[in-house]
Structures are given as C-alpha cells and as structure tokens.
Amino acid sequence: MPVSLRAVPLLAALVLLPLSTAALARVSARDQAAADALAQRMQAAEKRYTDALVLASNSDPKGQAEGDAALEDMEDVLDACARQKGCQIHTLLASYKRLLKEKVDAQSDAEGDDLVGENTSDDPLDDGSDHSVPADSNIPDSARTTRLLDDQRHRFDSMVAYNPAVQAGIRRWLTDMRGTLIDSYENYQNLRPQLLPAWQATGLPEALLFGIMAKESNGRVHVSSRAGAAGLMQFMPATGSRFGLGQDGTGFDTRFDPYAATEAAAAYMNERMGELDRNIEFALAAYNGGEGRAGRIYRDHPGASFWDAEVYRQFPAETQDYVPMVIAAAWLYLHPRQYGLEFPKVDASPAPLKLVRTASIYELTICLGNGRTREGFMRALRNLNPRYQAETWIPAGSTINASAHMVRLYNRQCVKGPTAELAHTLVTATVDSAIRDDSPRTTRVAVGDVSGVPVGVPTTVATGAPRPARPPAAQVRSYKVARGDTLGRIVGKFQCDTRELARANGLRAPSYVLKPGQQLKLTGCDR
Incomplete structure (x- = not known):
C-alpha cells in the first residue's frame, strides 16, 4: 500500500522539533486526559490501517483509500501530540514508523513468495558501524529528537562495554547458536507489537529486551526450567509474585503471558538500574545471579566495572556467561549487517482472527501452511495465545490473536476446502484407528429366565432383581x-x-505429564 506523501514532510518537521523543557514539567490532569485521548486516537487509526491491509490483500478497492485515510489520521495525531503537554510522542512515533514500513502485495502472497533471507532494503537503523565509541553527552535538542526517530536503539551501544567477552558471545551466536538466534528474532518480531510499549515506557533500550529474551527463552512463551523459572522472561515464582505474576484464579500462571511477563521484566530491570546507577552489566547480573549479590558487590566496589577482576570473579560462572551473551545478542540485533547476518522478514502486523469453525492450534498450523515463513505459524500462534494448549479445541466464534498475514491465509485455506479438511483429518487421526483386529471374539451368553425384567434396567448378577439405572x-x-x-x-x-x-485427573498445565499405565477418567469427553 503506497505511503501518503504527507509522511515525508511530517517526519522532517518532527526531526527538527526541539524537546521542550515544558514536556518534563508536571503534567496536569487536564493535559494528561488530552494526551490519553491522542493515544486512543492513534490506536484507533492503527487498527483502521491494519484492517485496510486485509482489504488490500483481498483486492478490495476500499483498502487503498482506507489505508491512506488511516495514515492521515495518524499524522494529524502526531501533529497534535507535538503541541500537547504530556503526550509521549516517541511512543506514537514508534507505531507510526512501523506502519509506514508495512507493505501488502496480495498477488505475491497468493503465490507464496518466500521472503525469508531477502535483503531488498537496508535496515535504516543499522548503519554498519560498530557504534562502540561512547556518545557525547552534550547532545543538542534537535539531535535528541532525531534519536527518538531512531527508536533509541543505538543508545544501547554507549551503555555497555564492547569487549572481547562480548565479541566471544557474538561468535557463539553466529556459529553454533545461529539457528537459535534466528528463531529468537522471528519469535520476538511476532510478539513485538505486544511487548515493546510496556518496555519502552520505562526508557529501557529495545535491544536489551531482545537480548534478555533470546538468552532466557529464545522467544518461547511456554518454557519452564528445572529450577522453577517459567515463561518468556523466566521468572521464578517468588520474584514473579513481587511483580504481579502468578496464578490468576483460572488455573493459568501469568508468567506464561508474554505481555505481563515483559511488563514485569521492565519494572524489575528499571528497579535494578535505578539502584545500580544505570549500569546494564550489573543489572543483568542481578537478573541472573540475584539482586542481593549484585547489590552487595556493587556497594563493596564503588565505581568499579563489572569487568574488573575483583568484581567479575565474585559472580557465579553462569552469570559470568549470561551477561556478555545478552549484550552480544542485543548487539547483533542492532548491527546485523556488520556481521554478515540477515534476519528474516516477518509480517507480524497484529490482527484478530475469528474462528469460523472449531479448531486447535495444531489444526490451524497445518492449514495455514508455511506462508512465507521458515517453519510455519505454530510457535507464533502459541506465543500470541498462551492460554491455549496446542491441542485444545477452540470453539467456533472465538477470537484469537494473530497477524494480518495469518488472517488472510486462514480465510483462504482454513474455512473450507481440501486444505481445511485435510488439516482436520490429520489432527483427529489416532494410531488406534489404524489397528485392525480380525481375531474371532468369544461372547458369553447368560442362560436363564429373564422374563419380567424391564428392558434397559440392569440386574444384580446374584438375584436377577432389578436395580436403579445410573444416568x-x-x-x-x-x-x-x-x-x-x-x-x-x-x-x-x-x-x-x-x-x-486435566482438572479431573490432577494434571497441571502446561506440561500435563502422563505416565504409561496411568488410568485417566474420561471426564468432559464426547466419544
């Protein structure tokens, strides 16, 4: 969908817009209400644009006009936000910039063009340099605004040390762990629209979020460790409880909710950064090795670096490995071209998917196909809908989280037709149904007087007297x-x-561990 021509002068004006000192002053309730209203207008315009992408992909002529109108709405909001005290323009700009990059080509989508690995345009946020030189702290206001348009991604470079330990981590990510890094990137991109706002609200660099997530879980929402950590950000039960995570009363552990976990991780990291003089290495050491230990070491060695021998050696080996690996993943997220790394393109524009027919995530994964991805949509669907197990039957009429690309594929392939039927057949197939048993069956026939016993009423073996039937x-x-x-x-x-x-048999989510020979009560089953 073409980008409105108004976008270019608007962005140019915003680059030159100084950050007024008034924006840092206390915001009145009236100003905050006006700022909140602008944020709601931006969300509405973003949804309008996403819906327009779906229309355009289906060759609906309304798609082009709706998309242009939605972009104009967003430009008006940004213009008003620049003049409104208390309005978080950098947050609105992030949404606007992301949507400017959205492109829909319905014809190539139908043909299933594989965009994985393509590098049709350079990443405007990666200039190819290593960005290891600390930035000048005396930055003029106009340059700060330019940095807002840069999503503050390269601010991370001046906050950490680019040293041989980090370089060794980069080597590991690029060799034995390259596949894991690519998986982490794809998983993060599918979750990014949900996760980024909560993280950026604390002022933390986006690259740090990616680095932690890649190292902790590789972007898999349902991961649990033997030590008891769980979810995308691997919270232990006690720490998660401190930041509002845990059982929500429905049997679901919100540590597996990616948005809630990221919000908690942002709060936790911001708390640690505040205690540790905004030192990322120490904050990461606290995240992995315990905040008590990190705080004590930091206080005992004022002004020392994490990399000073007397500091570094007081942390356990796991933490010594964790800190540079997180920084290395974040560094590669910012500067892939410098290291010959090509991240795959991921079409992750969020969109609701309303099920026309009852299905499971397994069934949806099969009928959606690969759709320009390396491995299909199962991980994305599970991450976006953490409350559903992959085999759970989701009733028709339910709405689940998906992307606009998934919605297009669903409408084309999963509602009806041979692909939809094949997916359902595969998901409901069982080994038992394939086993043929042609051996003769022996039937025992009871001999005796059965007269006078009402039909359908069971009798006791000893007396033949009727007993009440159970429903x-x-x-x-x-x-x-x-x-x-x-x-x-x-x-x-x-x-x-x-x-x-699961409830009837005492099975606990998300693993639902079964043992051979275990007797299950078939409660809630139709067959």
Whole structure:
C-alpha cells in the first residue's frame, strides 16, 4: 500500500522539533486526559490501517483509500501530540514508523513468495558501524529528537562495554547458536507489537529486551526450567509474585503471558538500574545471579566495572556467561549487517482472527501452511495465545490473536476446502484407528429366565432383581495411558475438553505429564 506523501514532510518537521523543557514539567490532569485521548486516537487509526491491509490483500478497492485515510489520521495525531503537554510522542512515533514500513502485495502472497533471507532494503537503523565509541553527552535538542526517530536503539551501544567477552558471545551466536538466534528474532518480531510499549515506557533500550529474551527463552512463551523459572522472561515464582505474576484464579500462571511477563521484566530491570546507577552489566547480573549479590558487590566496589577482576570473579560462572551473551545478542540485533547476518522478514502486523469453525492450534498450523515463513505459524500462534494448549479445541466464534498475514491465509485455506479438511483429518487421526483386529471374539451368553425384567434396567448378577439405572452422564469411563500417549492425542481421540480432563485427573498445565499405565477418567469427553 503506497505511503501518503504527507509522511515525508511530517517526519522532517518532527526531526527538527526541539524537546521542550515544558514536556518534563508536571503534567496536569487536564493535559494528561488530552494526551490519553491522542493515544486512543492513534490506536484507533492503527487498527483502521491494519484492517485496510486485509482489504488490500483481498483486492478490495476500499483498502487503498482506507489505508491512506488511516495514515492521515495518524499524522494529524502526531501533529497534535507535538503541541500537547504530556503526550509521549516517541511512543506514537514508534507505531507510526512501523506502519509506514508495512507493505501488502496480495498477488505475491497468493503465490507464496518466500521472503525469508531477502535483503531488498537496508535496515535504516543499522548503519554498519560498530557504534562502540561512547556518545557525547552534550547532545543538542534537535539531535535528541532525531534519536527518538531512531527508536533509541543505538543508545544501547554507549551503555555497555564492547569487549572481547562480548565479541566471544557474538561468535557463539553466529556459529553454533545461529539457528537459535534466528528463531529468537522471528519469535520476538511476532510478539513485538505486544511487548515493546510496556518496555519502552520505562526508557529501557529495545535491544536489551531482545537480548534478555533470546538468552532466557529464545522467544518461547511456554518454557519452564528445572529450577522453577517459567515463561518468556523466566521468572521464578517468588520474584514473579513481587511483580504481579502468578496464578490468576483460572488455573493459568501469568508468567506464561508474554505481555505481563515483559511488563514485569521492565519494572524489575528499571528497579535494578535505578539502584545500580544505570549500569546494564550489573543489572543483568542481578537478573541472573540475584539482586542481593549484585547489590552487595556493587556497594563493596564503588565505581568499579563489572569487568574488573575483583568484581567479575565474585559472580557465579553462569552469570559470568549470561551477561556478555545478552549484550552480544542485543548487539547483533542492532548491527546485523556488520556481521554478515540477515534476519528474516516477518509480517507480524497484529490482527484478530475469528474462528469460523472449531479448531486447535495444531489444526490451524497445518492449514495455514508455511506462508512465507521458515517453519510455519505454530510457535507464533502459541506465543500470541498462551492460554491455549496446542491441542485444545477452540470453539467456533472465538477470537484469537494473530497477524494480518495469518488472517488472510486462514480465510483462504482454513474455512473450507481440501486444505481445511485435510488439516482436520490429520489432527483427529489416532494410531488406534489404524489397528485392525480380525481375531474371532468369544461372547458369553447368560442362560436363564429373564422374563419380567424391564428392558434397559440392569440386574444384580446374584438375584436377577432389578436395580436403579445410573444416568449415562454419571458413568465416568476410564482410559489406560499407553507408551507414547500425550494429552493432546487423548483429547483428539475422545473429543475432550482439555481443561476439564486435566482438572479431573490432577494434571497441571502446561506440561500435563502422563505416565504409561496411568488410568485417566474420561471426564468432559464426547466419544
């Protein structure tokens, strides 16, 4: 979709716009209300633009006009924000810039062009230099505004040491761990629209978020460690509880919610940065090795660097490895071209997906196909919808989180037709249904007088006297877990509600561990 010509002069004007000292003063309730209203207008315009992308991809002539109108709305909001006290213009600019980069080509989308690895345009935020020289602190206001347009990404460079330890970390990410780094990048890009606002609200560099996430979980929302850490940002239960994470009353642990976890991680890191004189290395050491230890070492060695031998050697080996690896991942996020690294293009414009038919994430993954990705959409769907297990049946009419690209593929391939039917067949297939048993069955027939016993009423074996029949709903069946069984297979085989089945058998999310020979009560199952 072409970008409105008004975008160029607007951005040029914003570059020259000085940051007024009034913006730093106390904001009145009236000004804050006006700023909040502008933020809501920006969100509405962003949604309007996203909807226009969907229309354009379906060759709807309204898409072009709606997209241009939405961009004009955003430009008007930015213009008003620049004059409104208390308005966070850098946050609105981040949304505006991201949408300016969105491009929809319905024809290439239908043909399934593979954009992975393409480098059709240079990253405007990566100039190829190593940015290792500390920046001058005496930066004029106009240059600070330019830095806002730069998403403050390269500010990170002057906050950390680019030393041989970090370079060794970069080497590891680029060799044995290159695939993990690429996976982390793709996972982050799909989550970025959700995660970035909460992180940037604290003033922390975006690259730091990516570095922590890549090292902690590789961008996988449902990861748990043997030590008890869980989620995208790997919070331990006690620390997570301090920052509002944990069981929410529905059986869901919000440490697995990527937005809540990132919001908590931003609060935690900002708290540590405030205590440790904005020192990223010490703050990262606290995140990994414990805030008590990091704070004590910092106080015992005022003015010392994390890399000073007397400081560095007091941290455990895990933390000594963790700090440079996080910084290295962040560095590569900022400067991929310098290291011959090409990150894949990810079409992650957020969009709601309303299910026309009951489906699971497994089924959606199959029917959506690869769709210009390396590995399909299963990880993205799971990350965006952390409350659903992959095998859970999601009722028709439900709305899940997705991208505009996924929505287009869903409407084309998953609502009806051979791809949709094949996906459903594969997801509901079981090994048991393939086993043929042609052996003769022996049937025992009871001989005796059965007259006078009402049809359908069970009798006792000893007397033949009738006894009250129990309603079918109260007769809970059971299933013996076989080797290789998972809860997802059992749910698919017996058409069960995952949560009800898990609750009846004391199975805990998200792992739902089963043991061969275990007897399951088939509660909440239709077959």
